[in-house]
Amino acid sequence: MATENIPELVIREVTPDITIFSKPFARFGILPFGGRSTAVRLSTGDVWVLASTPLTPDTKAAIDRLGPVGDGWGRSAPHVFWKEYPEAKVIGVEALIEKKQAEGLVLDGAYGKDAPDTKYGFEDEIYACYFSGFANKDVAWFHASSKTLIVADLLFNLPGNEQYSKSKTKAKVPIFGKLDPWGSVHKHFVWGQGKDKACVLLSFCPSYLGSVEVEVDFGFELSAMARDAKTVLGWKPERIIMCHGDVIETDATKAWASAYSKYLA
Numbered sequence: 001m002a003t004e005n006i007p008e009l010v011i012r013e014v015t016p017d018i019t020i021f022s023k024p025f026a027r028f029g030i031l032p033f034g035g036r037s038t039a040v041r042l043s044t045g046d047v048w049v050l051a052s053t054p055l056t057p058d059t060k061a062a063i064d065r066l067g068p069v070g071d072g073w074g075r076s077a078p079h080v081f082w083k084e085y086p087e088a089k090v091i092g093v094e095a096l097i098e099k100k101q102a103e104g105l106v107l108d109g110a111y112g113k114d115a116p117d118t119k120y121g122f123e124d125e126i127y128a129c130y131f132s133g134f135a136n137k138d139v140a141w142f143h144a145s146s147k148t149l150i151v152a153d154l155l156f157n158l159p160g161n162e163q164y165s166k167s168k169t170k171a172k173v174p175i176f177g178k179l180d181p182w183g184s185v186h187k188h189f190v191w192g193q194g195k196d197k198a199c200v201l202l203s204f205c206p207s208y209l210g211s212v213e214v215e216v217d218f219g220f221e222l223s224a225m226a227r228d229a230k231t232v233l234g235w236k237p238e239r240i241i242m243c244h245g246d247v248i249e250t251d252a253t254k255a256w257a258s259a260y261s262k263y264l265a
Contacts, residue, residue, distance in 0.1 A: 005056045008166040015146050017041040019062055020241060021053050022163040032171050033244040034163030038150050039063050040143050042125050046070030049088075050141070050150055052243050055081040071122050073139070091120055093130070093137045111139055126150075129231045133196030133224030140228070142235045149237035149252060155181060155259055156189075157245030180245070181259035191262045196224035229260040 010022040018040050025035035037053040039062070047063060049072045063069060069085040073092065082090050082105060092100060094112035109120050111130040127142040131154065141150040158179040159171035172178075176185055233256055240248040240255060248255050257264060 005058045006054065008164075009053070009056060009058065010162055010165055011058060011062050012162070014148075014239075014241065014247065017066070018143070018146060018148060018241070019066060020247070021059050021062070022160070023053050024164050024167045024169055025244075026169075031173065032160065032164060032169060033156070033158065034160030034171070036163065036241070036243045038241050039066055039069075040126065040148075040150075041066040042070070042122060043145075044070070046122075048122050048126055049073070050152070050243075051081050052152065055084055060084060071120060073141075089120060093139065095137050112137055127235065129228050131225070131228045133194055133228065135193045135195055140232045142232070142237060144235075147236070147238040149232065149235065149240045149256070150242075151240065152243045153193075154190075155240060155242050155245075155256065156186060157181065157240070157242060157248055157255075160245045162246055181248075181255040186259055187262055190259055194223070194225040194263070223263070225260075226263040229256075229263040233257055233260070233264065 006023055008024050011019065012022070013019050018038065021037040021039075023035050025033055027033045035053050037059070038050045040048045042048060045067045047067045047069045049063065049069055051072055053059070069088045072082060072085065072088050072090045082088060089108040090100075090105065091109045091111070092107045094110045097107055097110055097113065100107055109118065111128070112132060116130075125144060127144060129140045129142075131138050131140065134154065136153050138152055138154050140154055142148070143150065156179045158173050159177075161171050164171035176183075179186055179189070233253065237252040237256065240252045242248075
């Protein structure tokens with residue numbers, strides 16, 4: 001656990017069961033993306049955590065008030081975060097296995113490595129969609145009872161005013177000013193991050209082959225990105241909590257549809 005609190009950390013209760021932890025974070029030391037962890041209390045009383053910020057004393061106290069941590073997702077959270085919760089199952093993606101092992105953390109499960117139908121214990125309340133076609137191999141989470149979509153790098157909503165609300169550094173993104181789901185920059189970014197985005201022609205036969213009439217039988221298989229973007233759209237989220245940027249409290253489904261419009265067309 002971090003020995004000191006972070007003065008710029010903003011802890012906010014989004015709902016009685018969801019608390020977020022927001023702080024400044026500069027990507028490449030330049031771009032003010034902001035960082036955020038999210039803790040969700042399940043009906044069992046256990047707490048599910050997406051951790052990407054340090055476990056400060058204030059953070060731990062707020063999480064512990066929600067309940068015992070049962071499950072965690074820790075792409076960027078340091079090993080010391082999970083050391084404080086030895087009973088928690090820590091889930092990641094296949095690409096993180098070696099990295100986390102080098103940090104001294106053995107994942108209890110990994111999307112992309114485990115069978116697609118693997119259940120980790122929280123799926124009755126938090127749905128998961130693994131974006132296998134996304135460059136970062138990210139996961140979208142959906143807390144069904146609050147209709148809240150929780151993501152890491154799948155969606156941005158910059159500037160992150162809340163994350164920089166206690167900082168002397170400005171939240172404005174250089175050059176672009178903002179990076180949100182409605183803008184063309186975000187749409188191009190999402191398209192560029194897709195590594196499996198081409199629909200596949202399954203089969204095709206012309207109406208006539210020589211003098212022999214045959215049936216036309218063709219179809220398309222959606223790309224992994226289109227498939228997964230449609231899955232999330234089908235959840236119809238009313239709120240989006242992302243690691244980078246301000247929480248979206250209205251028109252969340254429209255925001256997702258806009259950001260992923262190139263895949264949903």
